[in-house]
Amino acid sequence: MPKAPGGALLHGFSIDRATSTPIYRQLDGALRRSILGGALQPGQKLPSTRELAQELGVSRITVKSVYEQLVSEGYAEAKTGAGTFVSQGLEVENAPKVRRSRRQKEPPNFEISDRSKTIMSSLASVRHGKTEPFRPGVPALDQFPLKIWNKYLSEALIAEGRRHLSYGPANGSAALRRSIARHLADARSMQVDPDQIVITSGAQQAFALISAIMLNRGDTVWYENPGHIAGRDLMQIMGANVVPVPIDNEGMNLEFAASHYPKPAAIFTTPSHQQPLGITMSLVRRLALLNYAKDNDTWIIEDDYDSEFRYRGRPLPALCALDSERRVLYVGTFSKSMFASIRLGYIVVPPALVDSFAKFRTLLGQGSSAVTEQAMANFMEDGRFVEHIRKMRRIYRNRRDVLCECLSRDCSDFVEVEPPDAGMHLLAWLKNDLADQTAQRVLLEAGIESLPLSVYAFDPIERSALVLGFTSVHESRIPKLVSRLCQKLSQLQNT
Ligand SMILES: Cc1ncc(COP(=O)(O)O)c(C=O)c1O
Incomplete structure (x- = not known):
């Protein structure tokens, strides 16, 4: 229930000085309509008489007497020292009905755009709120160290003179980029300059940036089949010609792709743990893929979404770690290793592309919060992240x-x-x-x-x-x- 400490804003109210209706009646009527219509909720605080009088340019005595009238009729309650509130147990059954706004009708000749139709045909699931058992990709949220994380968040809020309450840098927090670069060296054998990293609001935003920046309408993308649904649908929506490449026991079948499809602008792959079949791409196939990309001027999008969780043997280094030609756009996410609503991920791009990724991320509204970025950087720096992954x-x-x-x-x-x-x-x-x-x-x-x-x-x-x-x-x-x-x-x- 909204109970703003300062009271409701009542921005919809205004006084009409041209009418013959007295100001007192106008204010009284407007407040009653808002209470009965539900715009003001039971228990919600009304603004102070001084504030409302000032805002409306009326005398404080007028506002006071309207409030007193509403209190005497049971619409509102006055609490000494706290203010005036909409009554909790308001009996509205016999009250005159206030017309609620109806859903607006579409304008005549309204046509849904082609892009909107494609978006609506996506099978990517809309995931929010509570999940039932065995939903894929959901971490053990009951085990997440909430109290510790909360401490990191609060510290980030007040750190450095509240600097993180402003917009963050276009390419994301420098501290977080340094922490990620160290983590990638330790866990994925990747030697990455922090300046090559652009923070995103998750892997999906990284795919959106890649699609917008690297792909032209009609460009072919070789895509794993079966494969990650949201990435595939996004690239299709952005106008790419996304074509299915079958998976064999070594990973993506490149020979099949080369003999069936045009040369691609990009190849999307999950080499560490193919989504959803779970195959790890063999070293031979990785080298073949990198060679193909080099010879054909193709980008490889490496989605390394859950590589932290390997239960047998040592993980193979990331595909990006073997890439001497800088053809791999490496995408990582904290949705699995932390939790999905953290909305933090990153992309490793060749130095020449960093500025366009950072700029476009800004144009898209950044997406991740500087506070969360700082908290995550400190969480990693203190060894909490690795501790959590191990557990x-x-x-x-x-x-x-x-x-x-x-x-x-x-x-x-x-x-x-x-x-x-x-x-x-x-x-x-x-x-x-x-x-x-x-x-x-x-x-x-x-x-x-x-x-x-x-x-x-x-x-x-x-x-x-x-x-x-x-x-x-x-x-x-x-x-x-x-x-x-x-x-x-x-x-x-x-x-
Ligand atoms: C293959 C794959 N990549 C990436 C992601 C993560 O997306 P995001 O980081 O946007 O939450 C998922 C989530 O389910 C996934 O299945």
Whole structure:
């Protein structure tokens, strides 16, 4: 309930001095209409008589007597020393109805733009608020060190004479860029100058910047199939000719792409952990990809979205670490390693492109907050980030094991699973010709989230699967949830 300490603004009120209606009546009527119409909520504070009188250019006595009248009729309550408030228990049943504004009609000959139609056809899910178990890509939010993070946020707010309350630098906080460069050297074997890094409001903003800056309308983009949905749809919306490249057991099938499609302006790939199939691109394929990019003047967009979470062996260095030609635009995000609403990510670009990325980020409204950037820089600097990743890795490995065990033991009539070596989700391949989109719908009705593999694909897929996230579900809940999942799939099969 809005209870502004200073009282409501009442900017919609004005006094009409040309009419014969007395000022007292005008003010009284306007306040009653706002209270009855809901613009002023029960419990909401009214402005002080002095302030309102000054703003409206009327005498304070007029405002005072209007308030007293409203109080005497039960519309408002006066609280000594605190002010006048809209009554809490206001009985509005018999009050005259105030017409609420209706949704505006579209103007005649209104036509939805082509771009708007393409946007609406995107299958990228709108994710917000509470998620149900097994939603892919959601970190263990219950384990996030809220109190510690809160301390970093508050410190960033007051640091350096409140400097971070202003707009941040166009390319993002220098401190955060330094921390990221150190992290990339340590975790991804990348030697990056902090000046090559541009902070974004997540990986998705990085893809938007790349699409706008690096791609011309009609340019071909080779894109993993199945692949990351939001990136694919965004590039299509921006006018690129996004074409599907199949995945084999070494990663993107470059030979297929070269023999089927025009030379691309860019190639989109998730080499550390293919989204969604989970394959790690082989070293041979990485070198072939870099060679292709060099020989054909092509950009590679490396989306390294969840590489922090590897459960077996040492991670391969990022593709960008092998790139001596600066053809790779490396994209990282804190959505998985921290939490999605932090809206922080980054892109590593060749030095010559930094200014255009920074400038366009500014034109888009920056996107991330200088306060959060500073808090994240300090969190990394103090070793908290690595500590958090280590802790999450242990938790995620355990949750992955429990989910795989339960699915293999209790649900093997309906699904086939293999424990993934990395990442935050697994693939449950559906047996008996169960369709993944139907299965996903039925499970969702039973409180279980998943994503059908088919929505990641450009065209119909040969084998159905559900993408199940294991990171956000406490291991103690997994056995019961898997029984429910199994029961629902069994019912679906028998219908
Ligand atoms: C493949 C992939 N890349 C990147 C992201 C992260 O996007 P953002 O950083 O905008 O939250 C996701 C999130 O689900 C993803 O699946």
